[in-house]
Amino acid sequence: MKLGQRFGADFQGVRSLKLDHETDFVQELIMDGEGRSEWVLVNPRMLIGLVGTIACYAWLFLTMGTSAFVPFAGAHSETLGGFHLCFTLGIIVSLAGMWLFSDFFSAHKPFQYGFALALSAIGAAGLWFSEPGGWQVLSSAASMGAGFGLLYGLYGEFVCLNFHASIKIYVLGIFCCAFVVCAGLLFAGAEMSFFFALLFPIVSFVAYACVFAFFHLGKQPVVDRKTSDARNRVVWRSYLATATAGMAAGFGLGCLLSTESVHSGAYVIAEVFVVGTCAFLFVDACRKNRVNETITMRFFLPFAAAAAFPLMFAPRPFKFVFAVLLLCGSLFPITCSLSAMCKHVALCDLSPIRAFSFGRLICFAGIVLGMALAFVGFSQVEIGGFTYEATSAAVVVVFMMLVIFSASFVMTEDNYPDEARIKHKETEGACDGAALDMGVGMPIRKLEAPGTESAEPAPGEEPVARPGIFHIKCEIVARTYGLSNRQREVLGMLAKGRNADYITEKLIISSHTAKAHIYNIYQKTGVHSRQELMDLVEDTDVSNAGTMLRDILDDRP
Numbered sequence: 001m002k003l004g005q006r007f008g009a010d011f012q013g014v015r016s017l018k019l020d021h022e023t024d025f026v027q028e029l030i031m032d033g034e035g036r037s038e039w040v041l042v043n044p045r046m047l048i049g050l051v052g053t054i055a056c057y058a059w060l061f062l063t064m065g066t067s068a069f070v071p072f073a074g075a076h077s078e079t080l081g082g083f084h085l086c087f088t089l090g091i092i093v094s095l096a097g098m099w100l101f102s103d104f105f106s107a108h109k110p111f112q113y114g115f116a117l118a119l120s121a122i123g124a125a126g127l128w129f130s131e132p133g134g135w136q137v138l139s140s141a142a143s144m145g146a147g148f149g150l151l152y153g154l155y156g157e158f159v160c161l162n163f164h165a166s167i168k169i170y171v172l173g174i175f176c177c178a179f180v181v182c183a184g185l186l187f188a189g190a191e192m193s194f195f196f197a198l199l200f201p202i203v204s205f206v207a208y209a210c211v212f213a214f215f216h217l218g219k220q221p222v223v224d225r226k227t228s229d230a231r232n233r234v235v236w237r238s239y240l241a242t243a244t245a246g247m248a249a250g251f252g253l254g255c256l257l258s259t260e261s262v263h264s265g266a267y268v269i270a271e272v273f274v275v276g277t278c279a280f281l282f283v284d285a286c287r288k289n290r291v292n293e294t295i296t297m298r299f300f301l302p303f304a305a306a307a308a309f310p311l312m313f314a315p316r317p318f319k320f321v322f323a324v325l326l327l328c329g330s331l332f333p334i335t336c337s338l339s340a341m342c343k344h345v346a347l348c349d350l351s352p353i354r355a356f357s358f359g360r361l362i363c364f365a366g367i368v369l370g371m372a373l374a375f376v377g378f379s380q381v382e383i384g385g386f387t388y389e390a391t392s393a394a395v396v397v398v399f400m401m402l403v404i405f406s407a408s409f410v411m412t413e414d415n416y417p418d419e420a421r422i423k424h425k426e427t428e429g430a431c432d433g434a435a436l437d438m439g440v441g442m443p444i445r446k447l448e449a450p451g452t453e454s455a456e457p458a459p460g461e462e463p464v465a466r467p468g469i470f471h472i473k474c475e476i477v478a479r480t481y482g483l484s485n486r487q488r489e490v491l492g493m494l495a496k497g498r499n500a501d502y503i504t505e506k507l508i509i510s511s512h513t514a515k516a517h518i519y520n521i522y523q524k525t526g527v528h529s530r531q532e533l534m535d536l537v538e539d540t541d542v543s544n545a546g547t548m549l550r551d552i553l554d555d556r557p
């Protein structure tokens with residue numbers, strides 16, 4: 001993939017760093033002369049997975065935010081609250097099933113894919129042939145939601161395993177692209193809205209089938225539920241924050257859906273603001289990454305209460321303004337929580353199906369609650385004899401009370417898994433060895449104690465003069481493949497799981513030099529990823545080293 005001539009020789013060190021289709025892909029952030037970063041995906045096959053992921057999220061956004069999948073409703077009519085609620089409940093049921101039976105689904109991905117395809121097809125056919133006001137609409141929406149949830153879990157696993165190196169950038173890029181393609185509904189027209197929306201589930205299923213075959217996802221090692229739960233370091237306050245963000249998104253969506261139609265000017269404004277918010281977050285993640293998880297939640301909760309309060313007295317034609325603000329504000333914690341959770345899955349080697357499904361289950365539970373409140377408060381039907389103004393004011397008060405209740409817990413400590421801390425613990429190996437023995441549910445903030453490169457001898461013991469077994473294995477690999485002295489240093493850090501940023505800081509070299517060393521090591525040893533290099537060092541047989549072992553021991557200080 002070409003980056004343009006302005007990178008010059010800086011790109012020479014990594015431009016050939018491509019992998020076979022059976023291995024993990026490699027992604028790099030190349031720095032130009034002015035310190036800006038460029039996002040590079042060097043395995044073209046991963047583009048199919050990206051396209052499928054974008055289509056999957058576009059499917060979700062269209063179904064949650066419009067009535068495109070309800071042909072008789074028309075693109076210009078107001079939404080059907082029951083359709084959206086049943087679709088979301090179907091997602092929750094499927095996510096709960098994946099979480100409860102994660103071992104089965106992790107080991108039987110073709111079954112999960114086929115089940116998702118069947119449920120989605122049944123739901124789409126039911127919606128096409130259903131009549132207005134019939135129970136078929138609700139059951140078909142639930143069926144499609146369950147099918148989407150199953151496929152969503154598969155794509156969640158795909159993202160967790162393959163994009164974790166720069167997960168926040170990828171998540172925001174996916175969100176931004178998905179919202180942009182959803183804008184096509186504004187130009188499709190009422191007659192073609194159903195067929196336009198149907199393209200996205202079709203692309204999602206076709207793309208995942210290709211990715212499954214390309215990367216042999218059925219042969220991925222399975223982490224059982226007990227092991228995954230023991231390694232999980234996310235505390236309940238983080239899930240509460242995720243649920244609150246989902247509730248705000250659902251409340252904003254419900255208000256927008258109850259008061260506006262798809263082709264109205266309000267939807268155009270909403271589309272522009274939502275895409276602009278995602279674009280802002282994407283640029284921030286690529287540059288300074290100042291919008292982290294903890295800061296986002298601390299600012300979002302007061303913002304959510306402030307944005308919802310005017311809904312109590314704002315005239316009906318202007319309610320969409322505050323609903324759009326609430327929806328855009330909820331994108332900050334939702335995208336942050338999604339990227340942090342995916343990073344956590346890769347960092348602590350959790351079961352992607354189990355961890356992803358539970359995290360998203362909490363988010364969608366909040367969305368259902370927020371939507372239900374909005375549909376009750378902003379519907380045109382009088383409930384219990386109360387007027388529209390009284391009902392809308394009551395649900396806004398309930399929403400604000402729930403937000404304040406959540407804030408009283410979430411804002412007291414740094415409960416959100418901050419990306420910078422996760423990245424730091426990735427380089428320090430926080431999720432290996434003794435760190436995992438600290439107990440289930442240990443917050444990430446508890447794992448931030450600075451580590452040391454080597455263990456100190458126990459009291460009363462003499463210092464060990466011989467090099468450790470790890471050092472010996474690295475030396476054997478270095479001598480076997482003819483690595484230079486500097487490459488040996490880099491090899492030792494890579495074999496410990498360190499990344500290019502850590503090597504750059506530790507050796508006081510430029511990022512391009514560090515990446516060039518990594519590339520040369522990969523070329524000489526014949527590996528294609530850091531994990532393969534770690535396996536090569538770990539599998540090195542010291543007992544068969546012979547004279548090389550004696551030379552290594554004789555060369556010790």
